[in-house]
Amino acid sequence: KAGVTQTPRYLIKTRGQQVTLSCSPISGHRSVSWYQQTPGQGLQFLFEYFSETQRNKGNFPGRFSGRQFSNSRSEMNVSTLELGDSALYLCASSLVPASDEQFFGPGTRLTVL
Amino acid sequence: GQQLNQSPQSMFIQEGEDVSMNCTSSSIFNTWLWYKQEPGEGPVLLIALYKAGELTSNGRLTAQFGITRKDSFLNISASIPSDVGIYFCAGRNFGNEKLTFGTGTRLTIIP
Numbered sequence: 001k002a003g004v005t006q007t008p009r010y011l012i013k014t015r016g017q018q019v020t021l022s023c024s025p026i027s028g029h030r031s032v033s034w035y036q037q038t039p040g041q042g043l044q045f046l047f048e049y050f051s052e053t054q055r056n057k058g059n060f061p062g063r064f065s066g067r068q069f070s071n072s073r074s075e076m077n078v079s080t081l082e083l084g085d086s087a088l089y090l091c092a093s094s095l096v097p098a099s100d101e102q103f104f105g106p107g108t109r110l111t112v113l
Numbered sequence: 114g115q116q117l118n119q120s121p122q123s124m125f126i127q128e129g130e131d132v133s134m135n136c137t138s139s140s141i142f143n144t145w146l147w148y149k150q151e152p153g154e155g156p157v158l159l160i161a162l163y164k165a166g167e168l169t170s171n172g173r174l175t176a177q178f179g180i181t182r183k184d185s186f187l188n189i190s191a192s193i194p195s196d197v198g199i200y201f202c203a204g205r206n207f208g209n210e211k212l213t214f215g216t217g218t219r220l221t222i223i224p
Contacts, residue, residue: 004155035214042119043156043201043214056211090155098210100146104155 002027004093004105012111018079021108025072025093031055032074033102034066037088046089049074050097078110086112119202119215127223132189134218136202144205145185146212147176151198159200160187189220197222
């Protein structure tokens with residue numbers, strides 16, 4: 001069974017640009033969560049989607065948004081990029097929302113110059 | 114956002130040594146989780162704890178849910194090279210579905 005896949009794996013953008021990251025969950029998993037990982041802050045919860053609906057949201061500005069499609073694939077978008085948005089963005093999937101059994105993808109490393 | 118205090122931040126040990134790390138919170142949690150992250154990969158769940166005082170093992174790893182519900186501990190016995198990585202604690206409290214993560218403990222094994 002294939003794991004969680006995230007594309008692209010690496011991305012370099014400049015300030016002010018926008019970016020879209022993609023996550024394909026494990027087959028059969030309908031819940032997808034996104035996290036931002038930075039050396040100083042650790043993993044910070046961004047949002048969780050289940051059945052195309054956002055169920056929970058972390059404390060991030062409105063520049064961070066996401067969506068989920070009917071096949072459970074999810075995308076997150078960051079607009080007007082800032083230097084501080086440089087981070088590893090991790091996606092995790094689970095069968096049901098708020099599950100302890102969530103499986104993480106390898107992440108997308110975003111660098112903002 | 115809320116964070117858990119995890120210590121130590123990093124550890125340099127020799128193969129065969131035992132390892133101890135802990136995580137503390139100002140809030141009470143009803144779930145504690147421990148993850149390991151290796152380079153280029155996402156975190157992998159190691160142990161889940163659901164009851165105060167609970168002690169759970171997974172091979173050479175043992176984790177405990179603190180009695181105060183505000184802390185948790187992870188021990189690794191007889192460390193081996195593949196134990197290298199970053200260990201994260203995470204907690205969830207009543208009425209809040211979101212997981213809060215610690216800042217991680219980076220484990221390095223000196224040959």
